[in-house]
Amino acid sequence: MLYAITDTETTGGYAASNGITEIAVYIHDGQQIVDSFETLVNPHQPIPRFVQSLTGITDEMVQLAPSFEEIAPRLMELFQGKVFVAHNVNFDYSFVNHQLQSLGYNLNCKKLCTVRYARKIFPKLASYSLGNLCRHFEIPLYNRHRAAGDARATVQLLELLRKNDVNNHLHTMLGKQSKEQYLPLHLNKEDIDQLPLTPGVYYFHDAKDKIVYVGKALQLKKRVTSHFSNNKPSRQKQEFQRNIHRISYQQCGTELMASVLETIEIKRLWPKYNRAIKGYEASYGLYVYEDGNGYMRLAVDRKHKHLPAVHLFYSRYEGVTELKRLVKEFELCNKLCFIDRSTDPVCSAEGCKGACHGTETATDYNQRVQKAVDQLKQELPSFAIRERSYFNEKDSCILMEGGRFYGMGYVPTEFDFAAKDELRNQLQEYPEYDFVRNIIKRYALEQPDKVVWL
Incomplete structure (x- = not known):
């Protein structure tokens, strides 16, 4: 087996928008170096000052150096049929592979x-x-942060590791079934191996153990592994991979429960790498309050964070349309419902009995408002979605009450859903969000056989 031990110096941290300024490759047959190649490379872009100070490679030094296009055939000859070896291999490989692909080459090696x-x-x-490994094992390291110096040290490190590999880890790591080399540098393979093949929510943690990404899966292990099936050269992908240090997870009884929990956790944690939750969120609500004269008023307004609405709507038009229906059906006052905002003291509603100018008592008027509110609440469904749990011997349950998400959990398979109070006690209560409510309602329409109406 031949190893292409490689180190690159670059203009920045991700391959998509940065170039290579120096590369060194040493071909090793397991005993000794049998071939080598090293050169400065003209990246055809300025080298940032901080990179110049770190590597010592300046714009002047690379001005007359060959471009990557000129050295690409030689590199392909070196890499062909070899194992690409580097200290943090995904970094160097992403740069070399990106540059080669841009020229029409296909780098395909372990x-x-x-x-x-x-x-x-x-x-x-x-x-x-x-640097620390070289100090610990007394490996000479010359010209630090230069390609040849770092690659030479990596050669000696590889020789040391192979010599001490009594359990033949190298064979396992290079096996066809092993995907370990694609994992983020700081993530342990054991974190992936212990993931179950059940629905759930997974969390990626950074170096400070802060959660930076939340996702959901039908099969946790399969979904998490898919995040690392490629090594895209984009800044976002490279930064994402560098910052993952640990994985944690919560199992869920069904994929629906995982979808609900994912949304709740993203809203709670606002992880760095999660995009904003997509979905049509209700923006308006129907609110009821009592004015200074004792009359109950109905009003459509933008959704208030800490004020519960009788009903939610996706637009003001939808809310006003529903309010007009209630005004007509229950003979309410257009002025007290803020539909008629004119200065004319006479209400424009045909059924108004004079509440707007005091000829109808607040008690009589409020009775009809309460009936309108009660009817609207009754139209909001109460139901549970009951499914067999993937990972325990119970049934999963998601509860909606009066059109609102209450919570979810697990109940015995013989549980009687007619016992509403006991059902609530069996479940964990969660925050209520429009997006969660929409997920559940859509699922109930698609899977009516799993709905228990309450």
Whole structure:
């Protein structure tokens, strides 16, 4: 087996918008170096000042260097049929592969990360950076942050790791079924291996253990693995992978429960890498209050965060249309419902009995308003969605009361849903969001056989 031990210096941290300024490749047959190649590269873009100070490579140094296009045939010759080895292999591989693909080449070789390999051979070291590993094992490291110096040190590190690999981890890491080399640098393979093949919600944590991404899955292990099935060169993808250090998860009885919990957790945590929740959120509500003269008033207004609405609407037009229906059906006053905002003291509603100018008592008028509110509430459905849980011996349950999401949990398979109070006690209450409510209602329409009307 031949190894192409590689190091690159670049103009920035992600391949899509940055270039290579230097590359070194050492071909190793497991015993010794049998071929090598190293050169500065003209990236055809300015090298940032902080990168120049880190690597010592300046714009003047690369001005007369070959472009990547000129060295691409030689690199393909070196990499063909070899194992691409680097310290944090996904970084170097993403740059080399991106540049080669832009020129029409197809780099298709196995990868080996010496960071991951070192963790298996020498677990529990304080640090696995190249500099610290070289100091710990007394490996000479010359010209730090230059391609040839770092690649030479990686050669000696690989030799040391292979010598101490008594359990043949290398064979496993390079096996056809192993996807370990595609994982983020700081993420342990064991975190993936312990994930179940059941529905649930997963959380990606950063170096400070802060949750930076929340997702849902029908099969947790399969979905999480899919995040790392490619190594796209975009800034967002590269930054995302660098910042993942740990995975945690919650199992859910069904995919629907996972969808609901994902939305709730994103709203609670607002993780860095989650996009805004898409979905049509209700923006208006119908509110009822008592004015200074004791009359109950109905009004359509923008949704208030801390004021419960009788009913929610997606637009003001929808809300006003519904309010006009109630005014007509229950002979309410257009002025007290803010439909008629004219200065004319006479109400424009045909059924108004004079509440707007005091000829109808507040008691009589309020009785009709209450009937209108009660009818509207009765039209909002109360139901539960009951399904067999994937991971326990109970039934999953999601409860809607009066058109609002109450909560979810698990009940015994023989549980009687007619016992509404006991049902609530069996479930965990969650915050109520429009998007969650829409998910549940849509599912109830698509799966009517799983709906228990209450």
